[in-house]
Amino acid sequence: MPNAQRCANCTCVYYPATSDETEMLCPLCRENKHVDIQIENHGSIVMLHMLTTTAKEWVKEHTGEEAQFFGNALVVEPRYVRDIIQGAINDGLIVR
Numbered sequence: 001m002p003n004a005q006r007c008a009n010c011t012c013v014y015y016p017a018t019s020d021e022t023e024m025l026c027p028l029c030r031e032n033k034h035v036d037i038q039i040e041n042h043g044s045i046v047m048l049h050m051l052t053t054t055a056k057e058w059v060k061e062h063t064g065e066e067a068q069f070f071g072n073a074l075v076v077e078p079r080y081v082r083d084i085i086q087g088a089i090n091d092g093l094i095v096r
Contacts, residue, residue, distance in 0.1 A: 047073040
């Protein structure tokens, strides 16, 4: 089994499928190469995974000190998601 790697994009730790993997992206980032923010709905909370530096900077600029994070994901109540996503899209980010 290959050694653990740190994703070059989101900085999570993952185990590459092969030892000669050169892309250095975790499976989520590899699958969503052109996506800035990935939405993950958990019912009572929604996690917004920032997959690019642009997304990380946008979230930092548009959230306050009260923002909650779980790892690299912004944790949001469902009632706020639409406005956050619409703002990100209006500013040119790609959301999936």
